[in-house]
Amino acid sequence: MSDTVLPVTGAAPYDVVVGTDLPGRLPQVLGGGVQRVAVIFSDDLGELVRPVLESLATAYDVTVLPIPDGERAKAATVVASCWEALGEAGFTRSDAIVTFGGGATTDVGGFVAATWLRGVRVVHVPTTLLGMVDAAVGGKTGINTRSGKNLVGSFHEPAGVLCDLAHLRSLPRAELVAGLGEVVKCGFIADPRILDLVEAADPAGLTADSAVLRELVERAIRVKIDVVVSDLKETGGSGGHPGREVLNYGHTMAHAIERAEGYTVRHGEAVAMGCVYVAELAARAGTLAPEVVARHHTAFAHVGLPTTYSGASFEELHAAMKVDKKARGSQLRFVVLTDLAVPAVLSGPSEVDLRSAYEVLATGRAVSR
Incomplete structure (x- = not known):
């Protein structure tokens, strides 16, 4: 079955693509002028993310940023560690972030992208059903505090979303x-x-x-x-x-x-x-x-x-x-x-x-x- 492209219109239009075996679309979605790409991914997905890392490495300088699984990732300390890594890698406003994981990962990675240099490009590759239908679409980003969930965040629309249904095969x-x-x-x-x-x-x-x-x-x-x-x-x-x-x-x-x-x-x-x-x-x-x-x-x-x-x-x-x-x-x-x-x-x-x-x-x- 062919991929389904669902356009999101507005001031910063982008596409949500639903299909299988989509990593090859990443360079097109990232666009021109990108030299460095940081991949923020859930640390329990090391094997699943490998094809994405290998695909990106042929065209970009790749920074690998594993973060904790699930809601444990949605903490200020995790975001701060990502900021420090981007600074050490020399990330500029023309570089980009790719998130790979569930809804918590897209929330955190999107927030890092929204706040680094006041906003850099981000592409979401959700690997869970929840991430595909909810967290990755719409530009909401956020982290938790002791007072509650998603109380700190920003609106930052992605450059694209790739919903690869093949990732659901390994989902519990x-x-x-x-x-x-x-x-x-x-x-x-x-x-x-x-x-x-x-x-x-x-x-x-x-x-x-x-x-x-x-x-x-x-x-x-x-x-x-x-x-x-x-x-x-x-x-x-x-x-x-x-x-x-x-x-x-x-x-x-x-x-x-x-x-x-x-x-x-x-x-x-x-x-x-x-x-x-x-x-x-x-x-x-x-x-x-x-x-x-x-x-x-x-x-x-x-x-x-x-x-x-x-x-x-x-x-x-x-x-x-x-x-x-x-x-x-x-x-x-x-x-x-x-x-x-x-x-x-x-x-x-x-x-x-x-x-x-x-x-x-x-x-x-x-x-x-």
């Missing part, structure tokens, strides 16, 4: 399933056809070489492209649409769960639980019909994602949600649905509703309202 099954959390989320917020495909699929058949998985990847990427093109820096949508903030559907609770678990829970798993929570919250606010709420439980569960969480108390999660980026002052704000693919913002829900929705999340059983 649990990681692939976790990536489906963001895919199913896209079905709820913008493209219900995604839900139809997921619900009709045999979950075991959703593999790297599956035509259905490829369609799901491309549809989820299109959802994200459509959103970020209209609202790159999350300044707001029009006609009541939350704009780019819609991509954070379920993320307020998801980030609270991740923090409570010391970032040991997979992001896509947390998103699934967060979406179930916010659907229950919307039901209590009177904006979402019971059948759509129920579909949240069943769609995520169908592919093997968790839909309950009781590992932390309501009080602990409530406190974590208060430092979420979407909060305004002391008021919590949630992206909710009023119907499939009809998002809105719910500001300042009552603690009674917040707690009641948590009780469903914790037990999996509806409570009286």
